[in-house]
Amino acid sequence: MSEFLPLAEAVDRYVADGATVALEGFTHLIPFAAGHEIIRQKKRELTLIRMTPDLIYDQMIGAGCAKKLIFSWGGNPGVGSLHRLRDAVEHGWPHPIEILEHSHAAMANAFEAGAAGLPLAILRGYIGSDLPKVNDQIKFIECPFTGERLAAVPSIRPDVSIVHAQKADRHGNVLVEGIVGVQKEAVMAAKHSIVTVEEIVDELDCGPNACVIPAWVIGAVCAAPGGARPSYTHGYYPRSNKFYKDWDPISRDREAFSAWLDEHVFHTHGASA
Amino acid sequence: MSEHYSAAEMMTVTASRALRNGQSCFVGIGLPSEAANLARLTHAPDVVLIYESGTLETKPEVLPLSIGDGELCETALTTVSVPEMFRYWVQGGKIDVGFLGAAQVDKYANLNTTLIGDYREPKVRLPGGGGAPEMATCTGEIFITLKHSRRTFVEAVDFVTTVGFGRDGTARDGVPNIGAGPTRVITDLCVMQPDPATKELTVTSLHPGISREDVTGATGWDIAFADDLTTTAEPDDNELTVLRELKARTERHHSEA
Numbered sequence: 001m002s003e004f005l006p007l008a009e010a011v012d013r014y015v016a017d018g019a020t021v022a023l024e025g026f027t028h029l030i031p032f033a034a035g036h037e038i039i040r041q042k043k044r045e046l047t048l049i050r051m052t053p054d055l056i057y058d059q060m061i062g063a064g065c066a067k068k069l070i071f072s073w074g075g076n077p078g079v080g081s082l083h084r085l086r087d088a089v090e091h092g093w094p095h096p097i098e099i100l101e102h103s104h105a106a107m108a109n110a111f112e113a114g115a116a117g118l119p120l121a122i123l124r125g126y127i128g129s130d131l132p133k134v135n136d137q138i139k140f141i142e143c144p145f146t147g148e149r150l151a152a153v154p155s156i157r158p159d160v161s162i163v164h165a166q167k168a169d170r171h172g173n174v175l176v177e178g179i180v181g182v183q184k185e186a187v188m189a190a191k192h193s194i195v196t197v198e199e200i201v202d203e204l205d206c207g208p209n210a211c212v213i214p215a216w217v218i219g220a221v222c223a224a225p226g227g228a229r230p231s232y233t234h235g236y237y238p239r240s241n242k243f244y245k246d247w248d249p250i251s252r253d254r255e256a257f258s259a260w261l262d263e264h265v266f267h268t269h270g271a272s273a
Numbered sequence: 274m275s276e277h278y279s280a281a282e283m284m285t286v287t288a289s290r291a292l293r294n295g296q297s298c299f300v301g302i303g304l305p306s307e308a309a310n311l312a313r314l315t316h317a318p319d320v321v322l323i324y325e326s327g328t329l330e331t332k333p334e335v336l337p338l339s340i341g342d343g344e345l346c347e348t349a350l351t352t353v354s355v356p357e358m359f360r361y362w363v364q365g366g367k368i369d370v371g372f373l374g375a376a377q378v379d380k381y382a383n384l385n386t387t388l389i390g391d392y393r394e395p396k397v398r399l400p401g402g403g404g405a406p407e408m409a410t411c412t413g414e415i416f417i418t419l420k421h422s423r424r425t426f427v428e429a430v431d432f433v434t435t436v437g438f439g440r441d442g443t444a445r446d447g448v449p450n451i452g453a454g455p456t457r458v459i460t461d462l463c464v465m466q467p468d469p470a471t472k473e474l475t476v477t478s479l480h481p482g483i484s485r486e487d488v489t490g491a492t493g494w495d496i497a498f499a500d501d502l503t504t505t506a507e508p509d510d511n512e513l514t515v516l517r518e519l520k521a522r523t524e525r526h527h528s529e530a
Contacts, residue, residue: 026355128433
């Protein structure tokens with residue numbers, strides 16, 4: 001059963017140094033407030049999992065939280081590169097980072113398999129791609145019924161998954177609306193989970209087919225209004241495209257990045273930047 | 274080149290014409306998205322646009338800056354989870370056309386969006402494959418659009434992120450449950466299609482005012498020209514008007530946020 005906790009306490013309790021952590025949210029509902037709390041608490045040696053690392057992982061990698069990244073598309077959407085990720089991959093700053101690279105289809109399937117309690121996911125994937133040559137977690141198996149060659153990847157089972165959503169009710173049940181990404185799968189695949197929400201309400205007030213994550217599969221629910229900024233929360237606030245563009249020059253330069261981190265993450269005492 | 278339209282507009286309009294009304298299209302961000310939406314707003318009002326964020330039958334008023342912009346969800350028939358997107362819709366064979374861009378394309382239409390140089394010590398680390406690797410094998414056919422230069426059109430890509438016809442043109446031969454792969458590549462200079470026998474990209478149509486030498490000079494291999502080489506039809510006034518309005522709306526929208 002989920003517990004209502006302040007975000008700082010939830011991160012302190014569930015995100016240990018060396019843990020495997022997935023912060024999900026497919027362009028939408030990216031849990032920036034939680035990522036910043038991980039940076040503030042100076043968590044180290046994390047294996048970070050995320051389909052689209054986006055700015056939040058650029059910031060966490062640049063801040064030195066990560067030793068490994070498992071991902072399928074690592075860019076600044078519509079703008080260009082993630083320069084902190086590139087600096088870590090190309091020059092080892094602030095320290096070298098190991099990468100394990102997949103396609104979106106493989107990661108989506110791996111999250112789903114993790115949620116389903118299976119050891120692996122199979123998909124009709126990676127045909128003709130060089131990705132299996134550089135990722136030893138991609139294998140091929142033969143279908144026992146048709147003989148078709150299919151790709152197999154291990155399921156994703158994070159130590160902790162963190163997602164952001166619109167709202168939770170008084171019991172800690174969570175409603176996700178809009179682009180729902182792999183958030184439900186990420187929560188259900190993980191040993192522990194933290195869900196940050198825009199608000200806590202008496203009733204979720206939703207239709208019977210809504211994407212609801214029941215309280216009893218969530219570890220901690222944390223109120224974090226604006227917790228997805230500068231990404232967006234459908235029905236609450238839009239994406240700040242300006243910030244995504246502004247991030248490009250900030251992230252290109254190590255000193256500018258470090259100054260940004262000091263001002264907007266370390267000196268904000270838990271308020272989301 | 275005509276004074277009435279730019280090379281970029283020629284490319285987008287030509288790419289948009291490749292889509293037929295009623296087809297379902299999995300849309301990549303950037304140039305493919307521009308072309309697919311132009312098609313929807315002109316000759317193909319019933320084209321079904323799908324983005325990898327799970328938005329089905331989306332009809333954005335402005336072009337998305339990223340694959341999961343709110344605009345795509347708000348104007349969609351419905352939005353499904355990303356696992357459903359890739360399992361049921363892409364792998365399930367429900368999509369006629371995958372529309373892709375790339376950082377590099379080679380003579381067998383293989384795409385590289387992973388890196389330049391060596392994998393473990395890259396010169397330039399690019400974003401990666403995203404949804405493209407399976408889109409290229411699970412959809413009926415693939416259209417590719419990107420600007421033409423020796424930097425992008427290389428004899429052999431540094432890394433095959435997304436297969437066209439493989440390193441020797443035979444990667445799809447004998448593989449079950451696989452689409453036709455790239456059937457056309459549309460640039461600001463010309464249209465290329467794979468040779469039916471060798472699968473090497475061959476120029477089938479030159480845009481107005483473009484010479485064979487222009488294409489040869491912008492291509493990193495000794496590119497062949499089809500025997501029945503044609504000239505691409507110019508954009509018409511309606512296409513140009515709709516495209517310009519779409520781009521202006523998009524620019525206004527994204528500069529406000």
